[in-house]
Amino acid sequence: MTPHLRIARPVTDLERAVRSYREGLGLRELGRFADHDGFDGVMLGEPGGAWHLEFTRCRHNAIVPSPTEEDLLVFYLPEEPRWQAAIARALAAGWVQVLSHNPYWERDGRTFVDADGYRIVLQNAGWRG
Numbered sequence: 001m002t003p004h005l006r007i008a009r010p011v012t013d014l015e016r017a018v019r020s021y022r023e024g025l026g027l028r029e030l031g032r033f034a035d036h037d038g039f040d041g042v043m044l045g046e047p048g049g050a051w052h053l054e055f056t057r058c059r060h061n062a063i064v065p066s067p068t069e070e071d072l073l074v075f076y077l078p079e080e081p082r083w084q085a086a087i088a089r090a091l092a093a094g095w096v097q098v099l100s101h102n103p104y105w106e107r108d109g110r111t112f113v114d115a116d117g118y119r120i121v122l123q124n125a126g127w128r129g
Contacts, residue, residue: 005051006043007073010063011116017055018042020114024093025075025086027053035059065116069101072111072119078126086122095120 011017021027027044030052034040038060045052053073077083087110091097095112100121105111109123 002050006054007051008054008056009118010065011055011057012065013115014040014042014055014057016115018044020093020095021053024090024095026089065118067118069119072121074121074123076123076125076127078124080124083122083124090120090122
């Protein structure tokens with residue numbers, strides 16, 4: 001079985017986060033749950049992908065997101081037209097472009113911040129692992 005990565009993040013407004021990441025990154029809703037032990041959540045990603053994002057909201061003891069400038073989601077988009085389209089979608093979704101704390105991400109990328117303060121880097125390069 002292939003490993004799968006889930007990145008889970010608390011948000012202040014679940015539906016706003018879902019809309020923002022669907023519009024900003026073109027992700028699809030893969031699943032959702034309501035009042036599972038007091039939590040609501042939505043998973044977004046690409047069907048059949050090796051990863052997905054999970055956004056959650058606790059009904060009884062909400063956690064306020066507290067990301068730092070170095071808590072990043074980095075998306076590698078090597079094709080220039082796809083990268084430019086992603087930047088346009090991010091801005092249209094209401095993300096704010098900011099300077100990255102680490103200047104490396106400014107060379108070939110653009111950094112954005114969402115409504116909860118999470119940072120997303122759209123990197124115009126391929127992953128070289």
